[in-house]
Structures are given as structure tokens and as C-alpha cells.
Amino acid sequence: MISMKELAQHCGVSVATVSKALNDQSDIGESTKIRVKQAAEKLGYFPNAAARSLKTNRSYNIGVLFVDEANSGLTHEYFAAVLEGFKVEAEKQGYDITFINGQIGKKKVSYYEHCKYRNVDGVVIACVKFDNPEVVELLNGDIPVVTIDHINENCSSVLSDNVKGIESLMEYVYEKGHRKIAYIHGQASTTVTKARLTSFYRFLESRELSVPDDYVLEADYLDVSQAMACTSELLDRKDPPTCILYPDDTALIGGLNEIRRRDLRVPDDISIAGYDGSRLSQILNPRLTTIRQDTSAIGMQAAKKLISTIDKPKTTFTEQIIVEGELITGESVGNANIS
Structure with a gap:
């Protein structure tokens, strides 16, 4: 795997230009962006996550808080499908996913403390008891949050209609x-x-x-x-x-x-x-x-909203995003027998 410096030398540009091209910044030409990206793909260049984190003050890591009362975990078909839609969109935008819990090793911690420990840029919260003090602490904290199927005045939410x-x-x-x-x-x-x-x-x-x-x-x-x-x-x-x-x-x-x-x-x-x-x-x-x-759309919208809140905190509105479902008529409802 080559370094950014070697990629810059190959393209005949500065390291700064390579960085701007790979991050789609607007102050360099489109042709230069394309040339650098094509070279990066051809030569197998991947940015170092730690170096990127230091430079951007971001971890590019999103937390997922999912606590299912029915103990079905990721076999919970509805939320598993929603989280898959979330994961696909987040990864497409360059983010990794970390599940948030109440432990670091054997040490008991709050959800907020775990988020800080993992240095997540934001958190999506789904299928939890929202009156849980640890969830309330996270919602009232300084980490960007989006909730799924729950409305909270401190953050945006995505809900099925x-x-x-x-x-x-x-x-x-x-x-x-x-x-x-x-x-x-x-x-x-x-x-x-x-x-x-x-x-x-x-x-x-x-x-x-x-x-x-x-x-x-x-x-x-x-x-x-x-x-x-x-x-x-x-x-x-x-x-x-x-x-x-x-x-x-x-x-x-x-x-x-x-x-x-x-x-x-x-x-x-x-x-x-x-x-x-x-x-x-x-x-x-x-x-x-x-x-x-529409579980896929719910997850995708949650990821887009959370990443927008992370990227543009001053210009992203707090809002409720409603996703419509679809009636499946099936065969289990017949004509009423009112005799």
C-alpha cells in the first residue's frame, strides 16, 4: 500500500492537493480530483484512519444504541432491516459502525461514557426505553443524535408513518x-x-x-x-x-x-x-x-440526517422525517359476517 506522499509524487501534485481531491473539496479543479482518485484506486491507496482522525478531528465512527426489550437482538426483523439500511448508507459515506453498550471490558459505564470512549461522531438510537436515565443523559449530551421511531425535542427523528x-x-x-x-x-x-x-x-x-x-x-x-x-x-x-x-x-x-x-x-x-x-x-x-x-428508507434517512448533523451542525434543521409504508391486502381479512 502506498502513502499519500507517494501518491502525490505519482500525480505530480502536492500532498495538500491529494488530500483535497480525496475529500472532494471545492478549491481544486474537477479534472485534478478525477485524476487523483483514479490513481489512488489503481495504486491501492487507502487513507490511514488515525491520521485522518487527527487531521479532521473526526473518528468517522457512528454509534448504534439498540436495546431490544424482547431480547431478540438482531433477529428482530424490523429493526435489523432498519439498521441494515442505516449501515449501507453510513458506509457509503465513509463511516464505520460501533454498537454502544454499558460495558468497557468488565467495567460498567453509561452509554454516554461508552460513546466518549469510542470517540463516535454521532449516535443513532433505536428500540430502547427512552425514559432510561442513561438514554436521557445521551440525548441531553453534546454528541449528535438521531432517534428512530421516537420523538425527542433535542434531536431529529425518523419515523414510519x-x-x-x-x-x-x-x-x-x-x-x-x-x-x-x-x-x-x-x-x-x-x-x-x-x-x-x-x-x-x-x-x-x-x-x-x-x-x-x-x-x-x-x-x-x-x-x-x-x-x-x-x-x-x-x-x-x-x-x-x-x-x-x-x-x-x-x-x-x-x-x-x-x-x-x-x-x-x-x-x-x-x-x-x-x-x-x-x-x-x-x-x-x-x-x-x-x-x-419501508425499513430500508427509514435506515437510510436516519444515516443521512445524522451525518448531515455531524458535517453541518450549524445549518442542519432538527426535524421529524416521516417515511410512508404500504398496505399489503393479503388474505386474512374477509367480508364481515354480520348475520
């Missing part, structure tokens, strides 16, 4: 003739659930529909057993719903198991719908009606 997602799902269910619609939602304290619940009730209001309070139940995201118990409670009612919405496609499996345990058929006897648009949702029989979230 949960309001429109539930609205689209409810519109489809309504057009199928359903009026007795139950909703098993995720943890009520989360930004995601608050948006979805508000959209659910707004739709009912717009159609002058009312559902009993005990048609709306809570089950943790991805928790199959809780969703199964809630489904059992709904089906035991004297006047059970004709359609049940679930917090996500995985939790829905618990509901489907309970429905089948009672020898009921989907969608002939009861309709069900999920959320997320997981691969599993389209393998199940019947194929699920669900909202497919």
Missing part, C-alpha cells in the same frame, strides 16, 4: 364491512403506539363508529403469549369482534394460534390484520393483511 398506516388498514377493514373492530396494541407509553392509537380512534370517529373499551387491549410488541391471551379475552365476549388488529405480525401468530385452537377459521369466521410486513407475514396461510414498513 404510523398514523397513515393504521388509517389505511382501518379503511380496508371498513370497506370489507367490518364495524366491530378490536385493536390489540403495543406498549402504550411508546411514540409508535400513541400515534397508532390516535389514528385508530380518529378513524372510528370519522365513520361515527364506537367500540367497547374492552375491544382495545395492550400486549407487548413481539409477545406471542400476551397476544394469545388478549385474543382469548376478545373471543370470550358475548359480542366478539369480527376483526382484530395486532401490534405486529409476530404477535399476531399468538392470536392465530388461539383462533385455531377454537376451531375457528381465518378469514371465514374472524378476520385478523398485522403490522410491519415481515417476510413471515406473506408465508403464513392465509397470507396476512398488514402494513409493510
Whole structure:
């Protein structure tokens, strides 16, 4: 591997010019940039990370804080796909990824301390308890942060369009003739659930529909057993719903198991719908009606926003970026049986 000095000698320019060309600075000609970059690729030149860090006061390293309450880790299909989109965009812009945790070796540290230790330029936060004091410390610190699926006044956030997602799902269910619609939602304290619940009730209001309070139940995201118990409670009612919405496609499996345990058929006897648009949702029989979230776009937008905040802190707005999903009609919602 050649040095920057040797690359400069090969191109017949100064070391400073090589540095400017490789960093796309505007005070040198485009033809010089192209010539230097082509030579660097041909000769196998790679900038030394430590030297670059000293020169730019950057580590080109982004922290990822991801603490999944369901303990599914990177097998969590939704967030794993979001983080893959984030990783692809960050690496395209020359950044490496470091996962943030609460330990350095055997020593217990806060998330903020770990970020400082790793010298990250910024952090993306996803799937955590945002009222955790260590998360609050990080959000209130001096490290640029972008959150995913959570709104915080101190930083930008990227969110799936949960309001429109539930609205689209409810519109489809309504057009199928359903009026007795139950909703098993995720943890009520989360930004995601608050948006979805508000959209659910707004739709009912717009159609002058009312559902009993005990048609709306809570089950943790991805928790199959809780969703199964809630489904059992709904089906035991004297006047059970004709359609049940679930917090996500995985939790829905618990509901489907309970429905089948009672020898009921989907969608002939009861309709069900999920959320997320997981691969599993389209393998199940019947194929699920669900909202497919654009995980790749969510991750990409989070990376772009965070890197912009790192690169241009004085001119980058703090904002909420909303990414639309897509209704997948599937086969799990049939025409309402209102006889």
C-alpha cells in the first residue's frame, strides 16, 4: 500500500492537493480530483484512519444504541432491516459502525461514557426505553443524535408513518364491512403506539363508529403469549369482534394460534390484520393483511440526517422525517359476517 506522499509524487501534485481531491473539496479543479482518485484506486491507496482522525478531528465512527426489550437482538426483523439500511448508507459515506453498550471490558459505564470512549461522531438510537436515565443523559449530551421511531425535542427523528398506516388498514377493514373492530396494541407509553392509537380512534370517529373499551387491549410488541391471551379475552365476549388488529405480525401468530385452537377459521369466521410486513407475514396461510414498513428508507434517512448533523451542525434543521409504508391486502381479512 502506498502513502499519500507517494501518491502525490505519482500525480505530480502536492500532498495538500491529494488530500483535497480525496475529500472532494471545492478549491481544486474537477479534472485534478478525477485524476487523483483514479490513481489512488489503481495504486491501492487507502487513507490511514488515525491520521485522518487527527487531521479532521473526526473518528468517522457512528454509534448504534439498540436495546431490544424482547431480547431478540438482531433477529428482530424490523429493526435489523432498519439498521441494515442505516449501515449501507453510513458506509457509503465513509463511516464505520460501533454498537454502544454499558460495558468497557468488565467495567460498567453509561452509554454516554461508552460513546466518549469510542470517540463516535454521532449516535443513532433505536428500540430502547427512552425514559432510561442513561438514554436521557445521551440525548441531553453534546454528541449528535438521531432517534428512530421516537420523538425527542433535542434531536431529529425518523419515523414510519404510523398514523397513515393504521388509517389505511382501518379503511380496508371498513370497506370489507367490518364495524366491530378490536385493536390489540403495543406498549402504550411508546411514540409508535400513541400515534397508532390516535389514528385508530380518529378513524372510528370519522365513520361515527364506537367500540367497547374492552375491544382495545395492550400486549407487548413481539409477545406471542400476551397476544394469545388478549385474543382469548376478545373471543370470550358475548359480542366478539369480527376483526382484530395486532401490534405486529409476530404477535399476531399468538392470536392465530388461539383462533385455531377454537376451531375457528381465518378469514371465514374472524378476520385478523398485522403490522410491519415481515417476510413471515406473506408465508403464513392465509397470507396476512398488514402494513409493510419501508425499513430500508427509514435506515437510510436516519444515516443521512445524522451525518448531515455531524458535517453541518450549524445549518442542519432538527426535524421529524416521516417515511410512508404500504398496505399489503393479503388474505386474512374477509367480508364481515354480520348475520
